[in-house]
Amino acid sequence: MTSLLDATALSVMDVLRGERETRPIANTTAASGLRAQLEDGIFAILGPTRRDEPLTIRSSSLRVSERVLDLSSSLLAQVRGLLVTQALRLLSVGLEVENPFDEALLAWRADVGSNELTSYVDQLESDEWARLATDVTAHCVTLKRSLGPLPSRWLPRTSLRAHQRLGGGGVVLRDVIDLMVGTTTSDDASVALLDVTTSPLSEGAERVMRYHALVQTLRTSTVPLRTSMFSTATGELWSTDVDDELLSRAVGDVLETLRTMTAAP
């Protein structure tokens, strides 16, 4: 299922939860098969030799782009993404976010303390600062307008990390899911995953959605109901139900990324 939202259609949460009656039975058996596929594929690529440093695959590794990125704008984009994620977290607990930039910045600083990115933000010129504030506010307005109500009984969890070691520790799959609703303990599949991005959605977004579903399946041994991605740049939502074919393609994506990483000089 792929849904495209405009300003007045279904909210993101409506699409994420879908119809209760149509939910399939939770698949708790697929994880071991997927893990075996991955282990076999990794062995075929890396061989029996043990690596000193593990190869780490993140969702960003799957957003392959031929573009050469300007590093300074990339840092600004990273900060923008982090602040929009913080705003999503605040919205998920029902907080009225009046000044998204200020509130997200406060929350982010309390969360991480000080690091390279906070120092970078501190050193921004006033015009860059104003541009960042305007940018974050614009993205948050789109997010707030599209997200829809998020009842607490849906168990919303935000910024959920996952860390899977494969190939005897030679490969690590890392992931962060911006928003997850539903539970892994019910008989029906009810877990829906949402990734919020400040970039427009592209082909890479589909790979990222599949990757989230795969890592979540490996982590909890339960296949999620659906995986989605929302762009605060365009207001577009892509959402797809998770099935065996999607998970197999995700395994293929991971192995292909690994092949590219090992082939790189």
Next chain:
Amino acid sequence: MTPLTHRRLSRHVLNRLIDDAPHDSLVLTDDHRRSLTARFRAVTSSDHRRLDAWMVERAGQPYDPFRWSPASARRVVGNAALRRSLHEPALTRFDAVALELSDQLLRATAGYARPGSLASWLARSSPSVVGLVSCEAANWATQLGEAAQGLEHSWSVAASDAYYDVARARTTLRGRRDLIVPKGLSRVLLRVRAGAPGKSAGPGLRADLTIDALAEPTGLAASRVIGLWPEAGVVLSVDGTMDDLRAGARDLVRTAVAQQRYRLARAA
């Protein structure tokens, strides 16, 4: 020492680990406590020493001073919220988190919060920071609740961590525990951890096992300690055998020695 059991996290695995926990319960005697005291007293310290499993895992390396943050507050608030939602089933975990935070803020307003406590930090924080604490605590409570929900045994959320003050050695030991599953005369402890287990995860669990037994007035050790790493989907466990208890005590003393060496090196 029993080998460290490593499994993929699933509800069946957790139940099996609890079912298979050893039935024999070991007791730490006064002799054991006296012996531990003598070893800690041999490691001089000018300040009061506080040791826990995390320090054992880091082999006593120096660390940044503690500061409250949404991540460091999540366990305290999340466990309290889960406990509250068990007593008041009508509450969702989110509502329970909100009530716990209100209680903390009320304590600060009433003047009962001491400086440096969670309540006073929350009272000084902006609503957005409190909102983020609420997110983190809800994540924690949901994660722990989901792990506990699949258990076929009765369980409870630990009312507090285990603390043991080593007599005349200016040392306090703190053992973390999140869920307690009664089993026969003894109990199985469950600990939830962030990230993925490292090579020193086993010594960390053994330290928790030993501290928990020391904090128990009767000295009765838990029959098994299970560590849950939900982010990695991994479960590790150690048994409450005398060898494991001894190894836990030894690691705690070694950590105190390592800390003292780092302190002396810094002073030199």
